[in-house]
Amino acid sequence: MQIKTEELKKTYDYIIIGAGIIGMTILRELIEKGKKNILIIESGSMLSEDPYPKFMNVRSKKFKIKSKSRFNGVGGSSNVWGAICAIFDEETINNHFKKKVFPINFQEYSHFLKQSEKYGYPKLNDFKIDRSLNKTLNKKKFIQKIPSIRYFHFSSILESESVDFLQNSFVEKVDKSNKIFFTSQKSRNINNSTNAKKIILCANTIENYKILKKSNLDTNLDKLGKGFMNHTKGVVGSIIANEKLNDFLSKKLDDSITYFGIQLKNSSFKHYLKINKGFKIPILDYMVKWLNGNNNLYEGSFSVSSSQITVRLLYLIELFLNLLDKIFGIFYKNYYHIEAFTEIKCRDENYISYDKKNKKTTVSYDLSVNEINSLKKLLEEFESKFKTKILFKPKSISKLKKLVSFDSSHHMGGMVCGESKENSIVDLSLRVHGTKSIYICGGGIFPFSGIANPTISYVALAIWLSKKVL
Secondary structure, three states: OOOOHHHOOOEEEEEEEOOOHHHHHHHHHHHHOOOOOEEEEOOOOOOOOOOOOHHHOOEEEEOEOOOOOOOOOOOHHHHOOOOEEOOOOHHHHHHHHHOOOOOOOHHHHHHHHHHHHHHOOOOHHHHOOOOEOOOOEEEEEEEEEOOOOOHHHHHHHHHOOOEEEEOOEEEEEEEOOOEEEEEEOOOOOOEEEEEEEEEEEOOOHHHHHHHHHHOEOOOOOOOOOEOOEOOEEEEEEEEEOOHHHHHHOOEEOOOEEEEEEEEEOOOOOOOEEEEEEOOOOHHHHHHHHHHHOOHHHHOOOOOOOHHHHHHHHHHHHHHHHHHHHHHHHHHOOOEEEEEEEOOOOOOOOOEEEEEOOOOEEEEEEOOOHHHHHHHHHHHHHHHHHHOOOOEOOOOOHHHHHHHOOEEOOOOEOOOOEOOOOOOOOEOOOOEEOOOOOEEEOOHHHOOOOOOOOOHHHHHHHHHHHHHHOO
16 A cells, blocks of 8 residues: 555665565565565556656667666566566676676576576576587577566565555655655655665666766766666568577477577677567668657647647558568568677766756667677678578668667666776675665666676575675
């Protein structure tokens, strides 16, 4: 149930900001350990009527992020995605641990991945495969459990006597004394505050960034928001069906759906290719995605204004392109299409920013020359290994970059780990530098993205933080 703001206690032992995947995991772990006096604050509600509210809108520079890539409400984005999982490789984890920019090594990471099984995630052993295809290519396994993991199913824990749950409320900022300030979405003119011994920011990456940006903390604002990462993707061509590729297609088992991605073997870039049934022309797929990304313009009723006439035209074009896609599918049945998922490295050139005066959030990110060249090489090695030619493969780097400029909504980076505040935002216990007990848990603290559908890793990190730190 929603509690009234006047019933809030003056001080809590724990305040968790965000009732999504990470926040609900930490709440469950704390209660399991007998912790009480916990407040959890959610900008959405138990059943969000508006899971993509205006306050979450973000402008994009260079590559575009989806306007609906962040879901507010109990359970967070688990309400809408299919719970596909993959794990980070040992080399990536241990290299960043040794550099002291990630809090746990691969052995600890594996330990807490195993503990995530109680939330319905796949067993760690399920991800083990022979990763080598040949001298130049590896394969990577992805698993989706059936039925999909929905954290809304854990919402009964919010009715515990140990928990106060505040919904439809947006945290504006925190201060050095561990006081939080929040605003009710239903009464935007009312500001409220309360204190906690420990505060854990578990909102999405961009919202966590905004809270820190607006807070009066001893944070390195020059570093805050730098190193934003996202998994951009796009169709890059079609091929004639090949029996050797059947093992890479999605397969439905009794309790899961699995598929294999194809990666470069000895590369620091973790891009991968996904093989799907059906024929597609990359530029048509790109156009449909571009039009669909503007679907908020033509939802609901239309007026007779010239702008709405343009919007109607765009809508009709999208319908026509989808119909064209289906027609091609009829005539080209014996074809597969290739979808490329790209890794963007943690670089300061990619960032989140917030204009306090105009209350505008902007994300600017792009693929570097090295990153896109690595993808080009992956496509070439794929053709060589499977003795095939990719139809409609872009002939230039710029066209390839354009085709993969849409994202798969895994926002990471911008609040990375480190030993000092000069080069990081949180320390190796995920505590915000310059604070006694304010923590961040989520994709923002990662200094790598690695194309690993990171949700299971977020949950493992949340369990680690709960048991080893909080």
